[in-house]
Amino acid sequence: MKQDVSKISDKIRYLQTTLAVINGKWKLPILISMYSGISRFRDLQRNIPNITTRVLSKELKDLEANKLVLRVVHDTHPVSIEYKLTTYSFTLTPAVDEMIKWGKQHSKGTL
Amino acid sequence: MKQDVSKISDKIRYLQTTLAVINGKWKLPILISMYSGISRFRDLQRNIPNITTRVLSKELKDLEANKLVLRVVHDTHPVSIEYKLTTYSFTLTPAVDEMIKWGKQHSKGTL
DNA sequence: CCGAATCCAATATGATACTG
């Protein structure tokens, strides 16, 4: 049975593609918060421990550039900004869920 | 239906635990190479494009510190060093596989 | 072959203050 025909070098490339998109400490935590329904800058900052506005701002731009997040300006008074997850962003959930699972297990082991 | 009882903050913590272990561009590519059976320093370096000895050396130490890799010294002439995966390291494969899958899809989309 | 040592550049992250 050949369940895996990919060459190692291909796997490494694919993986590095993924890593390039989710790089750093913050992008996945941001996505998790957004998966949970949070969509405003201020709320995200409150929800993610220790993240600064500077970092949050930059990371949201990166996520936008990778089509995972959409920045929507609502023409209210004053204007409110909503960060929306794209359909595409949800393709990441299987990987994210596995990482959460592993982190949970790893935490237990080291406590 | 409540299929997910974890609080968001827990999820974020778990995820950050995982991210802290696999951080950087190189640890997962190294693990993939090792999953494929490569166990010598020189072979790893040849197998992973663009990695330098300095980085490879550091990353292997990090992986060792996290119990994912074991450094075995064989008392031959001259001594040969073998890097072995621990049983524990294989608990990461579900997450890694999902990340590879995603990277493959993402590559297709952007080509 | 298996790295360690050194030096340096680039990037990521953090703290704080400030603006429309």
Next chain:
DNA sequence: CAGTATCATATTGGATTCGG
């Protein structure tokens, strides 16, 4: 509220050399 600007530090990555 939603950021930007500035400064400082930490971490990562890369190039090269050298030793056992």
